[in-house]
Amino acid sequence: MRFMMLMIPKGYETAEPGTMPATDAVEAMMAYNRELQQAGVLVSLEGLHPLSMGARVSFKRGEPTVTDGLYVEANEVLGGFWMIQVASREEAIEWARRCPASDNEVIEVRQVQEFEDFPEDIQQAASDYEG
Secondary structure, eight states: OEEEEEEEETTGGGOOTTOOOOHHHHHHHHHHHHHHHHTTOEEEEEEOOOGGGSEEEEEETTEEEEEEGGGOOOSOOOOEEEEEEOSOHHHHHHHHHTSOOOTTEEEEEEEOOOGGGSOHHHHHHTTTOOO
16 A cells, blocks of 8 residues: 655745755655655655745636745645555554654644545546556
8 A cells, every 4th residue: 555644844834935954854754754765665756945935826616826936825735755665554653653743843644545545437537547
């Protein structure tokens, strides 16, 4: 089973462009990332620049509207993610619990929807996609 662990750092929604984490926090996180890798569960991981450097595209009545990241109002934003391959939801949660996160960070654990998870009619509708 694949799970995505989403890092949600409080305060990152207002971080200035170019904001970087503290060196000691990065060192602790890299040790954790090595643990995931050595355990053979890590599929991928990425950190994300602050929302102030991005944009949001919203759709009202089917019309896309782009809001520059400097002007987005948000309560929570993603700071990064890990994709892991584990045997169960409980194992994914245990890996999230081991993360050296700080008091202002939350990790959301979400299972990836695999093709086989969908009912037959949806599998049929998506069967010609080559992804």
